[in-house]
Amino acid sequence: MALICGWGRFPAVDTDLLTPRSFDAVGDAIAATSGGIARGNGRAYGDAGIGVSQTIAMTGFDRVRSFDPATGRVRLEAGVLLSDLIDTFGPRGFLPYVVPGTRFVSVGGAIAADVHGKNHHCEGGFGRYVDSILLRTGTGETIEVSHEANPEVFLATIGGMGLTGVILEATLRLRPVETGWIRERVISASDLHAAMRALDAGDSATYSVAWIDCVARGSDLGRSLIYLGEHARASELSDGTEAFPRGRDPRLTVPIDLPSMTLNRFSVRAFNELYYRMGARRAGGSHLVSIFPYFFPLDGVGAWNRIYGRRGFLQHQCVIPQDGALAVLGDILDRVSRRGDASFLTVLKKLGQGDGLMSFPMPGYTLALDFPVTGSIMNFVDEIDRLVVAAGGRLYLAKDARQSRATFEAGYPALQRFKEIRASLDPTGKIRSKLSQRLFDEVRP
Amino acid sequence: MNSRKIVLVLGGSSDIGRATARSFAKAGWDVQLAGREAVALEPDAADLHARYDINASTHRFDVLDTASFVDFVAGLPALPDVVVSIVGLLGSQQTAERELEHAATIMRSNYEGPALILGLFAEKFLARGSGSIVGVSSVAGDRGRASNYVYGSAKAGFSAFLSGLRARTSRGGVHVVTVKPGFVRTRMTEGMKLIGPLTVEAPVVGDAIFGAVERRTDVVYVSGKWRLVMLIIKALPEAVFKKLKF
Ligand SMILES: Cc1cc2nc3c(=O)[nH]c(=O)nc-3n(C[C@H](O)[C@H](O)[C@H](O)COP(=O)(O)OP(=O)(O)OC[C@H]3O[C@@H](n4cnc5c(N)ncnc54)[C@H](O)[C@@H]3O)c2cc1C
Numbered sequence: 001m002a003l004i005c006g007w008g009r010f011p012a013v014d015t016d017l018l019t020p021r022s023f024d025a026v027g028d029a030i031a032a033t034s035g036g037i038a039r040g041n042g043r044a045y046g047d048a049g050i051g052v053s054q055t056i057a058m059t060g061f062d063r064v065r066s067f068d069p070a071t072g073r074v075r076l077e078a079g080v081l082l083s084d085l086i087d088t089f090g091p092r093g094f095l096p097y098v099v100p101g102t103r104f105v106s107v108g109g110a111i112a113a114d115v116h117g118k119n120h121h122c123e124g125g126f127g128r129y130v131d132s133i134l135l136r137t138g139t140g141e142t143i144e145v146s147h148e149a150n151p152e153v154f155l156a157t158i159g160g161m162g163l164t165g166v167i168l169e170a171t172l173r174l175r176p177v178e179t180g181w182i183r184e185r186v187i188s189a190s191d192l193h194a195a196m197r198a199l200d201a202g203d204s205a206t207y208s209v210a211w212i213d214c215v216a217r218g219s220d221l222g223r224s225l226i227y228l229g230e231h232a233r234a235s236e237l238s239d240g241t242e243a244f245p246r247g248r249d250p251r252l253t254v255p256i257d258l259p260s261m262t263l264n265r266f267s268v269r270a271f272n273e274l275y276y277r278m279g280a281r282r283a284g285g286s287h288l289v290s291i292f293p294y295f296f297p298l299d300g301v302g303a304w305n306r307i308y309g310r311r312g313f314l315q316h317q318c319v320i321p322q323d324g325a326l327a328v329l330g331d332i333l334d335r336v337s338r339r340g341d342a343s344f345l346t347v348l349k350k351l352g353q354g355d356g357l358m359s360f361p362m363p364g365y366t367l368a369l370d371f372p373v374t375g376s377i378m379n380f381v382d383e384i385d386r387l388v389v390a391a392g393g394r395l396y397l398a399k400d401a402r403q404s405r406a407t408f409e410a411g412y413p414a415l416q417r418f419k420e421i422r423a424s425l426d427p428t429g430k431i432r433s434k435l436s437q438r439l440f441d442e443v444r445p
Numbered sequence: 446m447n448s449r450k451i452v453l454v455l456g457g458s459s460d461i462g463r464a465t466a467r468s469f470a471k472a473g474w475d476v477q478l479a480g481r482e483a484v485a486l487e488p489d490a491a492d493l494h495a496r497y498d499i500n501a502s503t504h505r506f507d508v509l510d511t512a513s514f515v516d517f518v519a520g521l522p523a524l525p526d527v528v529v530s531i532v533g534l535l536g537s538q539q540t541a542e543r544e545l546e547h548a549a550t551i552m553r554s555n556y557e558g559p560a561l562i563l564g565l566f567a568e569k570f571l572a573r574g575s576g577s578i579v580g581v582s583s584v585a586g587d588r589g590r591a592s593n594y595v596y597g598s599a600k601a602g603f604s605a606f607l608s609g610l611r612a613r614t615s616r617g618g619v620h621v622v623t624v625k626p627g628f629v630r631t632r633m634t635e636g637m638k639l640i641g642p643l644t645v646e647a648p649v650v651g652d653a654i655f656g657a658v659e660r661r662t663d664v665v666y667v668s669g670k671w672r673l674v675m676l677i678i679k680a681l682p683e684a685v686f687k688k689l690k691f
Contacts, residue, residue, distance in 0.1 A: 019635060063492040074495070088496045 004055055007305055008045035009312030010373050010401055013434055016054045023168050026136055029056050030430055037433035038166040040109030045315045046401025047434035048161050058108050072174035078108030078167040091244045094174035097129040103296050108167040113398035114159035114359040118207035121350040127158030128355050129173045137165040138426025156421045159356030161397050163436055164425055180244040181232040182294045188280040192222025192330055199350050202228045213272045214346040217337045225279035232288055245290040316381050317368040317396040318388040319351055325365045328391040332384055342369045357414045360396040408439045453477040456531035457486050460631035464651030465529055470497040479506035508532045508558030518565050527658055528566045529579040530559045535633050541595040548595050555599035560606040571617040577658045579622040580607045587675045622657045623664045626650050627671040643670055
């Protein structure tokens, strides 16, 4: 048994941690379990990657099967990390089409959560670039699924949080690039309305995202910095610049849990003030930044989740449909700024249509907030959930550790179909996570 | 004709073996992977080819089958520039205390086999006038401990063999590296209690081995902290050491 938790370190659950070394051993693990789930690199915040009784670690499966340098098609085992993929194929002129805010996620985890990047509004999610998946189901079968073969299972697996079975391998399309640099433009927005307009205007940019100062209030409510980006061409680099900068290992690692005092409304406010001012000064012109700080600003500090102290933290990420988003987001931000303890790097961005049956994205705006776990936080986020549900929005399962069944059911209308597909793949309920148990497994007496 | 350099990895399916092969392949070397089951190495060979566009071949090699060594070396498609032996068996100290056969297998896997095969390559390399030989030994060989002295003594023998070989071949253009990884998070140590700050991941060992070949280092403690730890442990008087529990 091992105490396992997600990146938010809440909740922590005792399960068996299995580390199979062969696909057959994965099959044996599934056959023997009474409730197991695959786990990638543990970057989901809550309980998605924790099995009810067994957790099947997949990062040992890190082989690339084949790569076609002409098309950028790559076949690989599900445990390969995006960081590895970037380091290996970046210098050969290919990057993943979609990357989340950390590069330390596995391919299996990226498919299972259908992760979105800063380009979701125009290029869709990770799943859009998956051609096929080799899946080990609860019945013990190994099947290849794609748009042609078992298309329903394929679409249920993209964004299916590991609940259709264990992803063993996948074929991905990579993006041809000339460099590992992004031409970035920063825009400062004085309030939420301006921020949303700037994001709308950035619809044609490949990458766009806004950092919101979530402690700013009154007429400053929602003041932000909007980051737009395009892949830089080789001709844009000045002489002597390395076409593919190296991604460094985290220079600084947080070695211990910091006392929760470190993050309080004063330190967060001071940080945000400084961050906003420094960004606003850079606003206007464009400049080149390496893909690493551009896509993965937090990866520079290892184990940064420890700054929230031993009790861990919650991430709350919702998406609000386009219509009426301004009022709802304004209301949420107003409540958050009054509380004053949400943390730096609150992110707002636009999403497009999701690709999988249970994918999180829908056309609209997504807001991601971090909160340290404190006594009153649960009631507070429940309140926000009510606003999200009323607006027809939903919460991201890869970040969730606590939403209610009702919130979840209201946000994911395809749930019934998903359950049917799961039942056909896994009639005896072998594949189950703490998340599925909490949100939608049938309660058996 | 390709002029890429070639590394042979004995024990290629181990976590350190795979990591070492990747470190060399990333730098543009061709790789020969050898292990007990050549078929099992094929996915790793494919991985190296797909990632780094180099040639990788697989070869059957059983460290306990010393009679096959001469043919194994002769059967390689080319004499490698570097040979790395990662072969080893931790075994069980308790079982080894009761069963001679298990003790002998540990000794043969960690000393006899690796020393003999590297000795063979040393002769070939000396005849050619170039080459590097890398033996992965262990800090466990620096001093016998109550909890694993069968393994430790075999590693001690292997370390002594490597240092002697180094002294002999260095004038002939052949370089010998002894690697002492300390705790590495691998399949072998799965479930064992490892001390966090003294533990490294397999890729760190792979890079250290590649670096040692490039820089012609003699003895590598992968984590520098181990050199200090072992310095202290080696310096303890026997009367004190035997009372320590570890
Ligand atoms: C700093 C940070 C920034 C982030 N930014 C973003 C972002 O911008 N956009 C975004 O979309 N997400 C983001 N995330 C969330 C992260 O991308 C997802 O949680 C991702 O799923 C984590 O992948 P993992 O390999 O760590 O998987 P885990 O956390 O281990 O597991 C996540 C889910 O994937 C499933 N899974 C993993 N491997 C397999 C497999 N082989 N077969 C079947 N199912 C599997 C698990 O069962 C689980 O449901 C961020 C996370 C962090 C920590």
